[in-house]
Amino acid sequence: MAAARKPPSILGFPHRPEWGPAAHRKALAGHLRRCRDHVGLQPRQAARCINASESTISRMENGLSPLKPEEVEYLFDAYGVDDPRERHRIADLLEEAAKPDVWQPYAQSVPPLLRPLLAMEPAAQRIISYEPQLVPGWLQTEEYAEIVMRAAHPTMPARQIAERVALRVQRIEMLRRETTPPVLLAVMDSEVFRRQVGTPGVMYRQIQHLLALLEELPYRLRLQIAPLSVGAAGAIGHPIVHLRFFASEYLPDMVYLEQYEGAMYREKPAESERYLAVLNNLCGVASPPAQSPSLLTAALAAWR
Known part of the structure; x- marks a missing residue:
């Protein structure tokens, strides 16, 4: 039997x-x-x-x-x-x-397609992010985030802009928590540091902020910079975020694909593994994390 x-x-x-x-x-x-x-x-x-x-x-x-x-x-x-x-x-x-999600105090300002990512990322064990155009949202200063928001949403009321900025800059706090903090591996194109957002002062302070975060969170934040020389491996035109969770037996991997007019999510194992392979390839060709402080310091000099 x-x-x-x-x-x-x-x-x-x-x-x-x-x-x-x-x-x-x-x-x-x-x-x-x-x-x-x-x-x-x-x-x-x-x-x-x-x-x-x-x-x-x-x-x-x-x-x-x-x-x-x-x-x-x-x-x-x-x-x-x-x-x-x-x-x-x-x-x-x-x-x-039954408790409110992290985005709910900002419900009037946060687009519905972004809510699942904001709601689930606090449970992540590891977050891998690729950003081809901008500093990733978790790592933006308040002034950098506000300029980006206004450029993307020129007709949005100031109150909603302020709420989105407040929510964006507080996302880094999950890396600072004492209990089960996630590890964030952020990969971005080197052109991000040449693309002026606001004044040179805004760029200077943003890069300073990245250097300070790397010093503050050495085991929880890893930053890699992909030069133009990576060629086809870096020819991905939109941000990708891959979440892997602590309780992975109960929570499948989540992939967030951002586009100008919206976003998509992928949770089927075959799809999430495919995007993870893309991100791992990018990590393999980007500069190692140990080189990021010197690369950021060099980028900082350009905005003095």
């Missing part, structure tokens, strides 16, 4: 408030799907347990719908999840999942 399959467990996903509500919602959503699959229920059968539609179950299992505690409890009852440790962890994650 074949051994019974081991039921799914959520105990491997810790209760980590610093990872943000979205990560907890996403982990619970995937766990709901795995538990339903384990007991062999179809979505329409699960939907009857909470007097909902099949599409509601689909949205819940994909993290696209709020997780109401009473509905989640009914579903886990139907799935036979009765281990007190499992139910206690589920209750903790539900409580965390």
Whole structure:
């Protein structure tokens, strides 16, 4: 007789408030799907347990719908999840999942397509970013960020610009936290330091800021600069961000592809691995991180 399959467990996903509500919602959503699959229920059968539609179950299992505690409890009852440790962890994650995401205080200003990235990046173990045109958002000074925002959105009200700038410059704080901070590997084209944003003073202070961050966060921030000589390897015309999470068993890699009129996300393993390979190739041809301080110092001299 074949051994019974081991039921799914959520105990491997810790209760980590610093990872943000979205990560907890996403982990619970995937766990709901795995538990339903384990007991062999179809979505329409699960939907009857909470007097909902099949599409509601689909949205819940994909993290696209709020997780109401009473509905989640009914579903886990139907799935036979009765281990007190499992139910206690589920209750903790539900409580965390109900909190507002980091972007919600700025909801009137943050575009919807950017929200998933902002919501999930606090849970990342490693972030790899490629930026061909500008200093990456995490590393921008307030004045640099404001000029970039105004150039991209010349008709946006000043209040919304200010809110976007405030949110952008605070993103670096996740690298400063004491508990499970992510590591950020940022690759940018050398032309970023020749492309004037604002006055020469703005550029000078921005490069100074990068040097200060490298000194402050030597194990959490790695910066690589790709010269024009990398050729085709650097011929990517849009920013790419690849997130890998601490609880990777519960949270699949996420890829964010930014474009002028919007953005796209890729989470299927084959797609995320393809973009990771592109980024790894860029890292391989860019200058090593150890050379970045001297390259930045040389760039600084050009803006004196």
